[in-house]
Amino acid sequence: MRYISTRGQSPSLSFEEAMLSGLARDGGLYVPETVPTLSSDDIRALHGLSYEETAFRVMRPFVGDSFTDATFGDLIARAYAGFGHDARAPLVQLAPGHFLLELFHGPTLAFKDFAMQLIGQLFEEALTRRGERVCIVGATSGDTGSAAIEAFRGLDAVDVFILYPHGRVSEVQRRQMTTPTETNVHALAMDGHFDDCQARLKDMFNDFAFRDEVRLAGVNSINWARVLAQVVYYFSSAVSLGAPDRTVSFTVPTGNFGDIFAGYIAKKMGLPIDRLVVATNQNDILHRCLTSGDYATSEVHPSISPSMDIQVSSNFERVLFDAYDRDGKAVAQLMDELKAGGFKVSQGALQALRENFDSGRASEGETLATIRTAQGTMGELLCPHSAIGVKVAGEHRDPTVPMITLATAHPAKFPDAVEKASGIRPPLPDRMADLFDRPERLTRVGNDLTALETLIRERTLK
Ligand SMILES: *Cc1c(COP(=O)(O)O)cnc(C)c1O
16 A cells, blocks of 8 residues: 655655655645545444444555554554543434534544544554654644644654644643643644644745754644544444445534545545535635635634634645546646635536535534534534534535534533533533643744744754
8 A cells, every 4th residue: 555645746655654754745745546445345344343443444454564453453442542432433313314423532522532542652653663753743723732742742752842823722722732741742832823833834844954854743634644543433423324325424624624534535435425514614715615616815713613713724635636636736736826825726626526525614603503502402512613513514414314413522622612602611521620720831932934943953852
């Protein structure tokens, strides 16, 4: 199994190499050269399996010979052992034909834990075997950072630096990043928005001298291994509703297009998915693009769903690569145009996108109203991101096809918005009830590449 770059100018890599490097050197993202498929019988055989067994069968064909079966199975078991729910990703019914996939039972209460906990295990195993160390730098709108820190804290083979937009993450998110005491953890509060953090991260990856010097590795959702880990719960949830003998649709609260791209991969693998619905907040570039074909960036407007306050959706490049018939040159050209403000998707490519994806958006008021009604009529307290999913899913219901909406975070991660909408202040689960008493440790940094590189160099090359 080989991985190729969406811009066509980097050599192909193994799963392990693609995982350890993150971004390709031509600026592209790694995708599998071919997507392996599971037959209807393979999918039917997933009925009744544990989450971990399903994960093994779904991911195994992508991993090649990077890990043995026994090792890969062990690492999966370790990754999910710390989850607060035996099912890992339980499915609850909201209404007739509408289900909620709860992805917030991991250690940091957001779906990012599914990928990050596994990646932590895979990195440690691969690096220990190779006798290497890496420096992980990540950009976060809040949840990736806390999940990465939780997954990598205290590991010998990694330093982890997380850039988050100063003053623009929730207090729970911030504290999850700033309270770990391990010295390999560095929380960096940067001036600007998430897109600025992500842009500086990309700059570091494109500074090859720096990249090689500190042995930079990336765990943002541009990392293929993260996408892969997220494919699993599309299978586990669809199978529990009768796949492959019943088709289902998914609605996914979307920012960087990573989670929904995992659904697209599940579909390419043979899982019978009817529609994949992109749900955005008021930062709706993806919804506008799927509606009009114009991918035009504008200013980020901070919202009550901060993990989706994104205007440059990294993983969209992966689906564009397919929509443009895997023409790396065409993708590279679009990404150049994006630097100048945006691009127009060709008619053919837009049609290809619309074969799989629908989209919708929720305003701030609609998000609050959905939290309120879901609590009142469905008895489910939603986080603002999940509420956007539920609202948009309601507009795309086909009565003959069950809809699964992904609940991406626990309501206690965003207590202010949830309380404002519902009057209920959701408590943190017991295992993290002392989060607000732990001392914080962070470094304030400017939106300045040279200063960031200097700081990272100083702290890693001791
Ligand atoms: C990261 C995140 C999203 C968006 O996921 P993408 O993979 O970036 O599309 C949505 N909701 C929550 C709670 C998140 O943490």
